[in-house]
Amino acid sequence: MTKMPLSKGLNAGLRAAMEADEKVLIMGEDVGRLGGVFRITDGLQKDFGESRVIDSPLSEQGILGTAVGMAMRGYRPVLEIQFDGFVYPAYDQIVSQVAKFHFRSAGKVKMPMVIRIPFGGGIGAVEHHSESPEGQFALTAGLKVVACSNANDAYWMIQQAIASDDPIVFMEPKRRYWDQGEVDLDHDPFPLHKSRIVREGTDATLIAYGPMVKTCLESADAAAEDGVNLEVIDLRTLSPLDLDPVYDSVRKTGHAVVVHEAAQTLGLGAEISSRITETCFYSLEAPVLRVTGYDMPYPPSRTEEEFLPGLDRVLDAVDRSLEY
Amino acid sequence: MSLTTPDTYMADDPAGDFPIVQLLTPEGERVSHPEFAYDGDDESIRELYRDLVLMRRVDFEAHALQRHGEIGLWPPAQGQEAAQIGSGRALRKQDFAFPTYREHGVALCRGVEPGKLVGLFRGTELGGWDPNEHGIALYSIVIGAQTLHATGYAMGLTLDGAVGHNDPDRDAAVIAYFGDGATSQGSVNEAFDWAAVFNAPVVFFCQNNQYAISASTDRQTRGPIAQRAGGFGFRGMRVDGNDVLACHAVTKAALQKARDGEGPTLIEAYTYRMGAHTTSDDPTRYRETAEVETWKLKDPIERVKRYLQVQGTPQEFFDALDAEAEVLGKNLREACKALPEPDLEALFSMVYVDGETPELLEQKAAYVAFRDGLETEGTPA
Numbered sequence: 001m002t003k004m005p006l007s008k009g010l011n012a013g014l015r016a017a018m019e020a021d022e023k024v025l026i027m028g029e030d031v032g033r034l035g036g037v038f039r040i041t042d043g044l045q046k047d048f049g050e051s052r053v054i055d056s057p058l059s060e061q062g063i064l065g066t067a068v069g070m071a072m073r074g075y076r077p078v079l080e081i082q083f084d085g086f087v088y089p090a091y092d093q094i095v096s097q098v099a100k101f102h103f104r105s106a107g108k109v110k111m112p113m114v115i116r117i118p119f120g121g122g123i124g125a126v127e128h129h130s131e132s133p134e135g136q137f138a139l140t141a142g143l144k145v146v147a148c149s150n151a152n153d154a155y156w157m158i159q160q161a162i163a164s165d166d167p168i169v170f171m172e173p174k175r176r177y178w179d180q181g182e183v184d185l186d187h188d189p190f191p192l193h194k195s196r197i198v199r200e201g202t203d204a205t206l207i208a209y210g211p212m213v214k215t216c217l218e219s220a221d222a223a224a225e226d227g228v229n230l231e232v233i234d235l236r237t238l239s240p241l242d243l244d245p246v247y248d249s250v251r252k253t254g255h256a257v258v259v260h261e262a263a264q265t266l267g268l269g270a271e272i273s274s275r276i277t278e279t280c281f282y283s284l285e286a287p288v289l290r291v292t293g294y295d296m297p298y299p300p301s302r303t304e305e306e307f308l309p310g311l312d313r314v315l316d317a318v319d320r321s322l323e324y
Numbered sequence: 325m326s327l328t329t330p331d332t333y334m335a336d337d338p339a340g341d342f343p344i345v346q347l348l349t350p351e352g353e354r355v356s357h358p359e360f361a362y363d364g365d366d367e368s369i370r371e372l373y374r375d376l377v378l379m380r381r382v383d384f385e386a387h388a389l390q391r392h393g394e395i396g397l398w399p400p401a402q403g404q405e406a407a408q409i410g411s412g413r414a415l416r417k418q419d420f421a422f423p424t425y426r427e428h429g430v431a432l433c434r435g436v437e438p439g440k441l442v443g444l445f446r447g448t449e450l451g452g453w454d455p456n457e458h459g460i461a462l463y464s465i466v467i468g469a470q471t472l473h474a475t476g477y478a479m480g481l482t483l484d485g486a487v488g489h490n491d492p493d494r495d496a497a498v499i500a501y502f503g504d505g506a507t508s509q510g511s512v513n514e515a516f517d518w519a520a521v522f523n524a525p526v527v528f529f530c531q532n533n534q535y536a537i538s539a540s541t542d543r544q545t546r547g548p549i550a551q552r553a554g555g556f557g558f559r560g561m562r563v564d565g566n567d568v569l570a571c572h573a574v575t576k577a578a579l580q581k582a583r584d585g586e587g588p589t590l591i592e593a594y595t596y597r598m599g600a601h602t603t604s605d606d607p608t609r610y611r612e613t614a615e616v617e618t619w620k621l622k623d624p625i626e627r628v629k630r631y632l633q634v635q636g637t638p639q640e641f642f643d644a645l646d647a648e649a650e651v652l653g654k655n656l657r658e659a660c661k662a663l664p665e666p667d668l669e670a671l672f673s674m675v676y677v678d679g680e681t682p683e684l685l686e687q688k689a690a691y692v693a694f695r696d697g698l699e700t701e702g703t704p705a
């Protein structure tokens with residue numbers, strides 16, 4: 001066990017992946033000499049050279065579009081999108097090209113690439129720096145989407161994503177980059193496309209991913225003081241979803257609350273809620289509730305405390321669920 | 325203020341200040357150029373002629389298949405044969421081409437069977453061939469997207485050390501095809517920029533066929549397309565796109581430059597689409613018959629035929645080629661009808677390399693159960 005912040009977990013994971021496979025390339029704006037604006041790629045160019053850690057032009061469609069050609073040439077590009085709000089110029093290539101190539105070619109062409117996106121709010125940034133576009137990728141067939149929430153997952157999930165032959169959108173909770181956590185370098189990692197119970201409980205189930213996992217754990221701590229015992233599930237994989245642990249939990253607790261920063265309407269919470277209802281209808285003692293961002297563009301940062309789901313809103317939803 | 329295009333527009337003025345490379349006139353006479361020359365003998369010109377004729381035959385045959393309802397849509401390439409065969413035959417086996425949806429001639433040069441070209445348009449396939457087997461990517465429907473793929477692939481060649489050895493069997497290059505309309509897309513401009521910045525071994529081959537569906541080139545750009553490369557830091561040139569010898573010579577030189585590690589080139593092949601944009605289009609709504617008539621006089625195939633006749637090519641050569649085209653057409657018709665019907669059940673496993681997701685497995689099972697249920701219902705007791 002080694003203690004390190006989530007950002008360092010990613011950095012160490014990237015390093016391990018580059019050491020394991022020389023076809024792994026990193027590409028993005030400022031990823032080389034600067035080590036990325038969040039320093040996730042710190043020191044990698046120095047050790048692996050400019051041909052493997054490529055400072056790209058300021059051109060998101062270029063990053064994704066050239067990566068398609070590189071993947072066709074047998075490389076495994078790992079791409080950094082500097083901030084969530086800047087992925088849209090590349091959206092066309094991700095959705096129309098990356099996601100569809102394997103299908104279009106009847107399995108002849110693989111797109112083994114990882115698209116890293118620091119996402120979510122809570123750092124007091126200016127506009128376009130705090131968005132949650134994960135749902136837009138999760139609804140695109142052909143892509144897989146994962147989100148890490150802690151240093152250990154950061155270290156292992158990035159390596160697993162890079163090793164995958166399918167394209168993976170890798171969401172990084174930017175406000176948790178600096179959170180310290182234990183990383184287990186020696187034991188086999190938890191599988192990539194599996195969700196995980198991170199706190200056991202009996203009264204209600206909280207379902208979250210990325211930055212909201214910590215919020216839910218804190219909520220559970222607070223609820224415990226009032227004698228309410230919450231189970232918390234870290235989804236980890238957003239596409240495909242792994243909901244079996246969720247169903248098991250809901251069958252046990254009868255109450256489910258989904259928590260995410262992205263806007264409510266057509267967000268992942270809608271899908272999860274629908275599936276819980278389809279699968280666990282007779283176990284439910286209350287409708288599945290959601291605690292999410294509001295259906296508005298990300299607001300000025302001085303309002304983000306209220307905009308983002310926090311402890312109080314989560315606990316309020318739990319109360320409403322338990323009162324049914 | 326109105327949004328009309330000013331008269332000062334120059335892009336499509338072939339007599340303007342951007343020189344055009346030509347080696348074979350519309351009358352079938354060879355002319356020389358200070359920099360570029362076609363380096364093959366008359367036998368090789370007969371081979372190019374054969375390619376031109378067979379490409380046109382495939383194109384006509386596919387067009388007819390659409391009219392007979394065998395395929396849903398076809399983008400005809402008549403008029404663009406010289407640009408495609410000239411450039412396509414300049415490629416080596418280890419090179420890689422990234423086409424749009426109209427590069428039937430290039431695909432044939434890369435050994436794609438004619439029958440496989442129509443799968444996409446018949447709706448039995450989304451692609452039709454194995455890109456790695458043929459050294460040509462699948463047709464790209466999204467305008468311009470493939471120019472970035474080509475650039476990335478070319479960057480990969482550089483990383484692989486596949487350029488600059490002065491070794492004809494090893495050094496490789498990439499060619500990206502696109503139209504004049506595509507030059508308005510951000511992707512194409514980003515591809516130019518990346519290719520220049522990374523000195524990528526890629527040739528950008530723009531077939532300026534004067535129209536993007538109904539919009540003429542002056543709706544896309546105000547300057548000569550070839551000139552644009554200069555702004556990105558590499559060379560652009562304009563070639564007579566109806567002259568197979570010039571297209572071959574210019575592309576060959578640009579590919580060699582790329583293979584030698586000297587970076588990208590933009591070639592604007594100045595040509596004309598004789599037919600409709602696709603079989604769903606009505607070109608009489610946006611262009612004059614007179615314009616089409618002038619371009620008929622510049623036909624890319626006729627001029628080669630005239631040249632070969634004057635050189636004394638016997639009539640039997642032309643007759644044998646006609647017979648060969650006839651067989652090719654028949655084979656294409658049969659191959660088209662023999663294309664296997666796609667199986668939706670099988671497609672569930674094509675979405676991901678790592679097998680079906682739980683969602684896909686569940687949906688496949690539901691689909692199969694529903695389909696099989698219908699079949700049983702349909703059979704009499």
Ligand SMILES: Cc1ncc(C[n+]2csc(CCOP(=O)(O)OP(=O)(O)O)c2C)c(N)n1
Binds near residue numbers: 424
């Ligand atoms: C991104 C995108 N927008 C619109 C279309 C619809 N479309 C298909 S072909 C075409 C015109 C393309 O013109 P050009 O690039 O000159 O190529 P050409 O067909 O003339 O070879 C358009 C607008 C498309 N396929 N892709």
